[in-house]
Amino acid sequence: MTLLIFIVALLAAMAIGTPVAFSLMFCSLVLMFHLDMFDTQIVAQQMVTGANTFTLLAIPFFLLAGELMNAGGLSRRIIDFALACVGHIRGGLGIVAILAAVIMASLSGSAAADSAALAAILIPMMREAGYNVPRAAGLMAAGGVIAPVLPPSLAFIIFGVAANVSISKLFMAGIAPGLMMAIALLITWLILCGKMDVKPLPRADMKTRLRASGRAAWALGMPVIILGGIRFGIVTPTEAAVVAAVYALFVGVCVYRELKLKDLYHVLLKAAKTTSVVMFLVAAALVTAWLITAADIPGELGELISPLIERPKLLMFTIMVLVLIIGTALDLAPTILILTPVLMPVVMQAGIDPIYFGVMFVMNTCISLLTPPVGVVLNVVSGVAKVPLGKVIWGVAPFLFAQIFVMFLLVLFPQLVMVPLGWLY
Amino acid sequence: MKALQDLFYRLLGFLLVFALAAMCVMVFGNVVLRYGFNQSLVVSEEMARFFFVWMTFVGAVLTFRENAHIGIETLVQRLSRKGRLVCMFMANIVVMVCGAVFAMGAWEQHDINATMFAPVTGLSLAWVYGIGMFTGAGVFLIALGRVWDVVTGKVTEEEIARFAGEYHNEEIMDAVREVSK
Amino acid sequence: DFKTRNIRLSNGLAPDHPVADGVKAFNACLSEKSGGKTKITAYWSGSLGDDIQAVQALRSGVQEAVIPSSSPLVGLVPALGVFDLPFLFESEAQADAVLDGEFGEFINKKFEEVGIINLAYWENGFRQVSNSKHPVTKWEDMEGLKIRVMQNNIFLDTFQNMGANASPMAFSEIFSALETKAIDAQENPYVTIDTSKFYEVQKYVSATNHAYTPFLVLFSKRIFDRYSPEEQAALRECAQVGGAKQREVQRDLSVRSLAAIKAAGLEVNELSTEEKQRMREKAQVVYDKHTPTIGADVVARVQESIRASREAAK
Numbered sequence: 003m004t005l006l007i008f009i010v011a012l013l014a015a016m017a018i019g020t021p022v023a024f025s026l027m028f029c030s031l032v033l034m035f036h037l038d039m040f041d042t043q044i045v046a047q048q049m050v051t052g053a054n055t056f057t058l059l060a061i062p063f064f065l066l067a068g069e070l071m072n073a074g075g076l077s078r079r080i081i082d083f084a085l086a087c088v089g090h091i092r093g094g095l096g097i098v099a100i101l102a103a104v105i106m107a108s109l110s111g112s113a114a115a116d117s118a119a120l121a122a123i124l125i126p127m128m129r130e131a132g133y134n135v136p137r138a139a140g141l142m143a144a145g146g147v148i149a150p151v152l153p154p155s156l157a158f159i160i161f162g163v164a165a166n167v168s169i170s171k172l173f174m175a176g177i178a179p180g181l182m183m184a185i186a187l188l189i190t191w192l193i194l195c196g197k198m199d200v201k202p203l204p205r206a207d208m209k210t211r212l213r214a215s216g217r218a219a220w221a222l223g224m225p226v227i228i229l230g231g232i233r234f235g236i237v238t239p240t241e242a243a244v245v246a247a248v249y250a251l252f253v254g255v256c257v258y259r260e261l262k263l264k265d266l267y268h269v270l271l272k273a274a275k276t277t278s279v280v281m282f283l284v285a286a287a288l289v290t291a292w293l294i295t296a297a298d299i300p301g302e303l304g305e306l307i308s309p310l311i312e313r314p315k316l317l318m319f320t321i322m323v324l325v326l327i328i329g330t331a332l333d334l335a336p337t338i339l340i341l342t343p344v345l346m347p348v349v350m351q352a353g354i355d356p357i358y359f360g361v362m363f364v365m366n367t368c369i370s371l372l373t374p375p376v377g378v379v380l381n382v383v384s385g386v387a388k389v390p391l392g393k394v395i396w397g398v399a400p401f402l403f404a405q406i407f408v409m410f411l412l413v414l415f416p417q418l419v420m421v422p423l424g425w426l427y
Numbered sequence: 428m429k430a431l432q433d434l435f436y437r438l439l440g441f442l443l444v445f446a447l448a449a450m451c452v453m454v455f456g457n458v459v460l461r462y463g464f465n466q467s468l469v470v471s472e473e474m475a476r477f478f479f480v481w482m483t484f485v486g487a488v489l490t491f492r493e494n495a496h497i498g499i500e501t502l503v504q505r506l507s508r509k510g511r512l513v514c515m516f517m518a519n520i521v522v523m524v525c526g527a528v529f530a531m532g533a534w535e536q537h538d539i540n541a542t543m544f545a546p547v548t549g550l551s552l553a554w555v556y557g558i559g560m561f562t563g564a565g566v567f568l569i570a571l572g573r574v575w576d577v578v579t580g581k582v583t584e585e586e587i588a589r590f591a592g593e594y595h596n597e598e599i600m601d602a603v604r605e606v607s608k
Numbered sequence: 609d610f611k612t613r614n615i616r617l618s619n620g621l622a623p624d625h626p627v628a629d630g631v632k633a634f635n636a637c638l639s640e641k642s643g644g645k646t647k648i649t650a651y652w653s654g655s656l657g658d659d660i661q662a663v664q665a666l667r668s669g670v671q672e673a674v675i676p677s678s679s680p681l682v683g684l685v686p687a688l689g690v691f692d693l694p695f696l697f698e699s700e701a702q703a704d705a706v707l708d709g710e711f712g713e714f715i716n717k718k719f720e721e722v723g724i725i726n727l728a729y730w731e732n733g734f735r736q737v738s739n740s741k742h743p744v745t746k747w748e749d750m751e752g753l754k755i756r757v758m759q760n761n762i763f764l765d766t767f768q769n770m771g772a773n774a775s776p777m778a779f780s781e782i783f784s785a786l787e788t789k790a791i792d793a794q795e796n797p798y799v800t801i802d803t804s805k806f807y808e809v810q811k812y813v814s815a816t817n818h819a820y821t822p823f824l825v826l827f828s829k830r831i832f833d834r835y836s837p838e839e840q841a842a843l844r845e846c847a848q849v850g851g852a853k854q855r856e857v858q859r860d861l862s863v864r865s866l867a868a869i870k871a872a873g874l875e876v877n878e879l880s881t882e883e884k885q886r887m888r889e890k891a892q893v894v895y896d897k898h899t900p901t902i903g904a905d906v907v908a909r910v911q912e913s914i915r916a917s918r919e920a921a922k
């Protein structure tokens with residue numbers, strides 16, 4: 003009953019266009035009335051406490067690093083580098099997109115920004131070369147959503163804080179699945195582009211390649227700093243994020259000289275605004291989470307699915323299908339924030355490894371960025387590539403299915419996540 | 428009046444930038460201190476967190492004014508102008524309720540926070556949790572203004588379009604311009 | 609006169625910590641006294657928020673109970689800093705005598721002034737230093753060790769005073785920080801060193817017994833005042849019943865944890881009586897520095913109580 007009231011209140015508020023954060027606050031108020039524990043102090047206290055967490059400081063720092071990366075010319079050099087390396091292969095521009103997506107994903111955590119950067123530079127070239135444009139746009143969208151699975155990732159930070167799981171470990175666990183998503187895209191692309199009549203780019207000579215590599219080297223150094231720093235315990239994830247931001251600033255200002263100090267104000271302002279949008283949502287969700295826990299909704303849900311507790315794989319499968327369905331209407335951050343407190347107790351009870359669950363859950367919510375009707379990345383790519391939304395949806399479909407396939411493969415074989423994690427951590 | 432408002436929000440923007448820059452300096456400074464000088468500044472962890480709170484909740488008002496909070500406009504987009512107005516009215520009432528509760532809660536809790544002190548800096552937590560009064564009141568007033576505009580028919584077409592999320596990708600387009608310049 | 613009550617009790621510990629045995633006994637006792645009307649719902653591992661947050665919720669009457677350790681609450685009740693002072697108690701029996709006696713009552717009064725009822729003192733255990741570098745048997749051995757401590761000024765000063773490089777860090781990051789050698793050392797009770805598997809990434813443990821910070825069983829005064837006298841009495845009594853059980857399980861487990869740590873191959877070092885005395889003397893500067901914030905009367909009182917319990921033990 004409580005579960006139902008919670009869902010209806012939330013959906014009703016969101017349907018009329020209330021921002022998700024306020025919808026969450028509103029459904030908290032409704033829950034408090036229902037539980038006969040209305041107290042404005044619950045809202046005031048939990049909201050601020052949610053933001054008063056040192057670990058979450060990684061969010062503004064990684065966002066800032068991402069902004070600096072774009073403004074400082076790092077993103078463009080990564081794409082140039084990928085062009086020089088694999089541009090000449092048949093279907094090469096698509097492979098460039100996938101390679102660049104993987105590199106950019108290991109620098110930033112934002113799917114929307116990565117897809118936008120990829121689409122802005124590559125779509126015009128692909129249109130020119132005669133590629134099927136909606137298909138190409140679909141690839142950019144699907145490539146972008148690798149970003150939150152490969153570290154660093156805002157999604158893992160939010161999940162780690164909400165579920166009380168080590169963020170460093172989540173980061174390491176995301177590497178193998180992220181690469182598998184990329185491989186799945188690559189295979190799908192190679193199959194599809196066989197049917198397209200395109201002219202390949204001329205093969206870049208060694209000199210061009212070396213020059214592009216040299217220019218990109220500074221940008222390519224960033225994932226080494228972030229992952230190495232975290233893996234070897236030199237820095238915490240939060241500190242890695244600030245180091246990444248300072249590094250991107252240094253490269254943008256001193257090496258590439260594209261970032262003028264006067265632009266810095268706008269970059270900081272943009273990162274700060276995006277942070278407050280994300281964090282206000284996190285804060286509002288933590289009020290709801292507190293009430294969900296206090297009202298023992300996980301217990302209610304646990305009873306519903308108790309027959310599955312004994313069969314973790316089936317439980318995992320059910321949860322993944324459920325999240326996929328919820329993900330059609332909700333985007334990444336809200337899904338993670340709303341569902342984590344509900345699902346975690348059930349998952350723990352079933353004896354599923356919380357790191358494994360976290361990776362699968364985050365991967366699922368990333369995929370949901372590609373599912374209509376609500377899929378932010380679809381909208382972004384449609385806007386940037388100037389392809390109607392309906393065509394982008396058609397274009398992304400095969401890649402979407404490839405990624406869903408990878409996800410269910412990992413449900414069947416958890417070792418595919420856990421064994422590589424053992425090598426890395 | 429409009430000029431005064433713009434100045435106020437510009438000031439808020441400046442505060443955000445200052446807070447973010449200060450957080451970077453404190454956290455990065457601590458990494459440098461640890462590896463460069465085998466020391467750590469204990470105050471910086473706590474202060475950085477407090478700046479983070481202020482940035483989040485000051486920014487929440489600024490971004491609400493700019494319609495930048497994440498919302499799901501799929502349904503609203505399909506409605507007629509009249510339907511959109513009704514939704515805009517109701518959604519802003521919801522926001523007003525939330526803002527009022529947030530501000531009132533922070534007010535009620537003031538004494539409890541004023542007598543709890545942060546372990547390292549010794550700062551009263553009223554400074555941190557009191558921000559709820561600012562944010563709650565801020566979004567309440569902005570939403571009230573929108574409700575007023577809807578009721579009196581003064582609401583502009585641009586405002587309605589913004590509510591329906593039709594200007595959503597401005598930030599992204601900014602990023603794109605930067606990448607492709 | 610008992611009404612149907614659901615007491616929400618939160619804490620940051622795992623549900624297999626000895627505190628859970630205490631809560632179980634606490635709950636059973638309440639259930640018996642109330643004819644099944646009063647019931648405790650426990651929330652483990654910080655699922656209902658951290659301890660400070662819960663304490664604030666208690667003060668506003670939003671939540672009934674929480675079991676935190678004393679250290680994070682010095683910002684609310686500065687007198688609690690007394691338990692962070694290095695080498696204060698010498699034995700568990702002595703700590704029991706002081707906490708369950710007149711000094712414990714004195715601290716309880718301070719809690720009432722800020723809207724909280726402290727029902728009982730439970731045991732967190734003496735804290736010990738473990739590290740991966742070398743055996744620590746004397747003051748000088750702490751020199752230069754990179755040690756994680758709780759975010760608490762007295763702890764920081766205690767270890768900085770020893771010449772260690774003390775830095776605060778979230779509990780959840782300790783294991784990987786030790787593993788990757790980002791830090792050399794940490795300090796926690798044996799039970800924690802065992803249950804958090806720190807023995808996998810440490811080589812030496814020293815029985816420093818440098819601090820004894822008790823667990824507190826806190827209840828919202830706003831809610832408490834609404835209860836009938838019978839209910840209030842039952843809460844107080846049952847918290848003690850739970851405490852007796854918790855201390856028993858905790859002490860038993862502490863012995864077993866120490867054995868497990870040894871079995872894992874760690875070298876366990878004892879400090880000589882003279883060295884302990886020397887450390888206590890050298891730590892005097894920390895006492896001097898923090899006595900004004902804790903309250904001179906508080907420090908004097910606890911030392912008086914300790915002296916009295918030492919006399920009584922003879």
Ligand code: NA
Pocket residue numbers: 106107108109110111112148149150151152153154155
């Ligand atoms: Na990433």
Ligand code: NA
Pocket residue numbers: 329330331332333370371372373374375376377
């Ligand atoms: Na979706």
